[in-house]
Amino acid sequence: MSQETRGYTVLVVEDEDTLRQACSDVLDAFGYCVLLAANGEEAVQMVKAEGERIDCVLLDLTMPGMNGATTYAQMRKIKPDLRVIVTSGHDVEDALQQFPTGSVFEYIQKPYSMYELHRRLQELLASAASGNAA
Template sequence: MSPETRGYTVLIVEDEDTLRQACSDVLDAFGYRVLLAANGEEAVQVVRAQGEQIDCVLLDLTMPGMNGAAAYAQMRKIKPDLRVLVTSGHDVEDALRHFPKGSAFEYIQKPYSIYELHRRLQELLTSPASSNEA
């Protein structure tokens, strides 16, 4: 367990069951509290119900139904200061095209290592709230 991550809650939004569970297991081992959502609609419901407890969202961009960009917009309406780490197999320029200009989030491209994920989450969670822009 990492002292820098103990107590932080991360919502993992990923439509691939195996990847969602693997991320959950890894983040749990690093000391994060983990919430799960299989799609954008579930993510919005979780943020609506537990938003005050969520410190960060690991958000897949490409999902059936409500995609990551649409879920991001809805979650930020509920919790405007929500920190988001968007993930996708697309490069960052392609991912940015899905979001309105000025959207505040960080980006990590799939595939990523567990250590890279942990490092990026640590940076996002410990940075000033206004500086987390892509």
């Protein structure tokens, strides 16, 4: 377990069961506490219930029902300083067009390696610890 990840809680919001479970397994192995949501509605409810302990959200952009952009907006209403990494198979320009101007999040394009995900989480959480917006 890494000193940099111990105690951090990541909410994984992914509608693909296999990818959601793979992310959970790998993040757990890296030492993160992991919460899972299969869709946007579950994610919003989880942020309402567990928001104080969620340090970062890994959010799929394209999901049935409430999409990633709407989910992002709803979660940010509940916890305005929530750190978010949006994931998508779309290129970054297409993804950004789905969000209101001024939305603040990190972006990682699918497919991504689990080591890349871990590195990006470490960077985001380190910036949170130093007080930088992301």
